[in-house]
Amino acid sequence: MTPSLVWGNMLHEVMQMCFGDGDWSEKGVDEKIGGVVSKGLEDLLSINVSVEQAKREVKIRAKGLKTFSERYIAQEPKPEAVLSNTRQQQGQKTLLAIPQLLDVEEDIWSPSYGLKGKLDASVQAVISETDTTPNPFTIASRKPNVSQSESLTMPFEIKTGRAVAGMEHRAQTMLYTLLMSERYKTDVPSGLLYYTQSDEVIRVPAARNEIRALVIARNRMAAYMMRRTRSKTWRHRSHENTQAIHVDAREEVNIEAEPFLPSTIDDARICGKCYVLDTCMLYRKAVEGVIDDHSDIADMYALKTSHLTPTQTTFFKKWEALISMEEQDLIKFRKEIWTMGAEEREEKGRCFANMVLDVEYQYNPNTPQSTSKREGKIHQFTYRFIKANSEDTTLLNGHMSVGDAVTVSIEPDLLALARGFIVQLTPHQVVLGVDHLVDLQSVRRRNWLSSEALVIFRIDKDELSGGMGRIRDNLAQLFYAEGDTKRRELVVDLKPPTFIDFDGPVVSKNEPVAKTISKLNTNQQLAIRKVLSAQDYALVLGMPGTGKTTVIAALIRVLVAMGKTVLLTSYTHSAVDTILRKLKDDADFGILRLGNLDKIHPDMHQFTLSSLGAATSIEQLEHRVMTPSVVATTCLTIDHALFSRRHFDYCIVDEASQVTLPTCLGPLRFADRFVLVGDHFQLPPLVRNRDARKGGMDVSLFRRLSDAHPAAVIDLTEQYRMNEDIMLLSNKLIYSDRLRCGSQEVAKQSLRIPNRGYLRKLHLGSSCDSNDCWLNRVLDERCKAVFVDTDGIPAHDSRVGDLVQNITEARLVGQVTEALLRCGIEQQQIGVISLYRQQIKLLSYLLEDWKDIEILTADRSQGRDKDCIIISMVKSNDLGQIGDLVKDWRRMNVTFTRARSKLIIFGSHKTLQAAPLLEEFFKLMDSKGWILSLPPNADQLHEGVSSRTLSKRSSDSGARDRLCLKDELRPPKRPRRSDISGDVLAKGRPILKDLFNEY
């Protein structure tokens, strides 16, 4: 971020506002500048400039706006409204008037041209020629010499910097004519380029030969990118033929990334001024392996890269390749938005096709409005969409869930009309928070439709690949000449971390802190002491329930009491908020929570900038972001302006065993020392691409460092969560008895049922024998861990496209849950877990009326606990298909260890016992007599339970009226195999050369 960038940004916005309201008066412009500047405080913060100065700077640059408007904003061209044309011939004079604004900041994606762009303004302009001499423009538009006025649709590009029309500006404007002609379905023979410094408007003809050259250049660049992604050169040196199996063979995997970029320009003058020089030279050295002692830029090259050792360049090369592999899996989905019809993609579960805007919907947010760009710039408007034909299938079948990023489009040409994410999802409607106004009338106008025409939208899951760019940057930051040398040595070279002697117990003069510490057990106190003695980093391995959160919270208190600042991060929002919850009530220091408001837990909104209202001065904002001792955010959200100004004493990364190495690196460079907290017996980082996984991308930094330096690790083994029955499972199956109960109280706890009367009532006049009733037995206080075997019913799983669900099991879970609640258990005490997303959606719908019951996937449940956990294992079939998810013992470990007093697992004994880990699990459960086999029709025995759920639902209003479980939970449509051949992809649209999509 540089000042001129910021002023440019702001001036753009001011001018766009003037275009919008037609008020170009000095007063009007001043007011707009005031508004824009106070909205952009975050930018001012990062360049360290006051509001007053910013206003002055923008004002100077906005001086010409008045003249511009007087000259050009008119119905017909005025004599002084000169339009320059760099290709103009002698004696020619062209005049311009802009009578109408069509749009500002229009986002246009064009699959036909393989281009995207964001237009400063789209205008309807009148152009008159006062000379009839032929010129390139008239030739380009193939029109005869014109002397009269002509009304044209044109892109209007604003340039606030250098006052000369550079090649890039012309090229950009020319490509915009291409995009615009497609979106407006009309000829766009030229574009407008306005330079604020010189008050000049230049006409850029869409010259055919130049556009052709640009598209060729675009394709060449795309070819380079594709060559890399298609490259078969990432070979893994196979160990299959060798006898020597290393403990961690992945370290031996050799990844060969071929050079994939155009060769460097090697021009000292050009390269010396280039803003990507550091990155360019790093790739030249590490990936391309260029040896250069003679070229024009040899000195520059040496300056930027001679500090790198072979180990370091190899490390960079390897991780760069891993990131690229992983990126492939994202690009794969991403290109579908460009090439696949809505219905086809809906079948794959990544699109809602045939949607219409629900015009009656009014959004009523109960969260505070965001005040800063970062906290929800994307959530500007809220809309509800419903299926055009209401009898269509439910929206719950598919890969799209609340929180997912989406794009809203109208086929064929209005792609990505708005972008945003899912706020709410029910079977028949979806609520979106988006960045652009969705106005039906303007859409109809745009598509030449009548004012009554039905507008059909498609809502696509958007695979944001932006995260990849960030982690690439994280990685590169380690290797730059001016980069993070300390982390380079520790992470790449595995330099041993140093610890100073730290004698005696941890004491603090601060009384509350002393009290906090005294409450910790010996183990936990050791962990704190380890951190305090660490000069570089410390690793805390916390087994389930051992109080990782407590230790982190205590650690933060101790550090802050010592006058230290702390950057607290984790990969997920929920983990960050879990720790803040511990600090929430009695922290006597400042806490700032950064991130998307819609994703931050409502209880933590008090720590966000929004909760304070809009800042009125830069000093106020500065105070708010620079002074809090603790800043909390996710690993990926480290692009807030404050990071360009602040440096912390400590960075704590929670759940570090779940974060990939380059992601984890991100926050570390903003602090002197770091603390990683995790447990590699729980879930590893999620890596989609198989090759990337094989190459070792799922080895977290936590794992890398703890393997290399066991002395830096401190174990937390005393757990305070599970009673001894529940702990037994994890201890026998995973931790080899290392886990201990922290107290007798914990070991013996059980879920107390306040009111068993409900169960008696349920069985009055029921066919179910209450003495032997499965519900009765499951709810018994002595029953602390139980596997409820559904084989007797049976409860088969079913598929929805790629997804798996189990309807009967969902209903059983519903019944137990309702029984628990009616017996007096609080909603907050219950958590429901399944490994499968589709099952989660089903359960969420069934248990919709109890908002405080948490329903989580196994992966999301990590770090959480509840008094009573109900697990739905889902897989139940005669083919013995168990799926990979169950086979990962780390995932099973997580799900089993979430419960404090009662663990109820529903599943098919027969199906699941085929998994080795579960086989042992069943042996153990059996030996303890903890397996309960359900009788046939167990799901039908307690009609009172389930029908109540249903009747309650059907009394609700709206689309849900039409629903009943049978309908809602009906078996899925079998997905049709799509026949992809090149020419059907773009529905007849011309793809010039769609290299990027490989077709």
Added chain:
DNA sequence: TCTCTGCAGAGAGGA
């Protein structure tokens, strides 16, 4: 064998 997490991002000038 089908699952899990986050992330806005093209363009704002430079010369």
